Amino acid sequence: MSTDLTGSSTPAPAAGRSPWRNPLVVTLAVLALAAVIVAGLAVRGVFGPYVPQPDSVDVGFAQDMSVHHRQAVEMASWARDHSTDPRVRQLAFDIETTQNRQAGIMQGWLGLWDAPTLPSDGHMAWMTAGMNHPGDDMASMNADGSISRMPGMATAEELARLRATPPPQLDAMFLQLMLRHHEGGTSMLRYGRDHADTSEVHNLASQMLTAQTAESQLMTSLLLERGAQPLPAN
Incomplete structure (x- = not known):
């Protein structure tokens, strides 16, 4: 004052x-x-509603992982119906039901985003440009950076052999093909988890990675019981 x-x-x-x-x-x-x-x-x-762009990680992940899941469901449903080992049948049932549900979720997202349900050409162009994927070579790499076949995918000939193989040999072949399939999808799961724009894709990719890692460990142990080795990456 x-x-x-x-x-x-x-x-x-x-x-x-x-x-x-x-x-x-x-x-x-x-x-x-x-x-x-x-x-x-x-x-x-x-x-x-947030709508990812057609070339986004979210759309590419949903498209490619749907394709990847469909083959896993195909192999799992065959093993569920034809294996004589209760543990293999249970594993196949779990993979079939879980991946069917997840594929439905991803297809639902693509419908909401007004995006094609399947990739129009190759696969995995939504991941980092020039990233080396297992099995990549100059012949399989497309001009847009995509690849013709995703890692872990079985060939038509391998699927035909799976259907023609009787139990108990069927079990080892199924475990080999599904283990390679799970491990081949790991790079996509990690990339989707780390780079997706939507929390939905991030969370689902994270859940898939956790579940498939545990399933891969189980399949590895079941193969060792049978004296079989995992297949090399493709």
């Missing part, structure tokens, strides 16, 4: 007073922060 020449008292100026004690400044700062948060959430599709 100070006294002027007339003897009246006036309040002393608030030197160095923080602007954050001003209610208007605080309100404006809160609104600005909220706008930034809302904008970030909108990109992720929290407020309203």
Whole structure:
């Protein structure tokens, strides 16, 4: 408090007073922060439908993993019906039901995104350009960076041999083909988990990776019981 020449008292100026004690400044700062948060959430599709681009990780993952899953379901359904080992039949049933459900989820996303249910040409172009996938070579690499066959996929000849093989030899062949199939999809699962824009794809890829890692460990042990070795990566 100070006294002027007339003897009246006036309040002393608030030197160095923080602007954050001003209610208007605080309100404006809160609104600005909220706008930034809302904008970030909108990109992720929290407020309203977020539609990934056709060449996005999310769309490519859903398309390619649907194809990958369909072959796993085909092999698993055959082993479920023809194996004589209860453990193999149970494993095949689990893979068949789980991957059928997951493929349905991914196809549902593609429908909501108005995206093709299947890739139009090759596979895995949605992953990093020039990334070396198991089994890649110049003959299998397309001009757009995609590949003709995804890692782990069985050939038509291998599928035919699986159907023609009687038990108990069927069990070892199924385990070999499915183990290679699971391991071949690992790079896609990790990339989808780490680079997807939508939380749905991120979460599903993470769940798939956890489940298939456990199944791969079980298949490895079942193969060792039979004196069989895993197939090399393709």
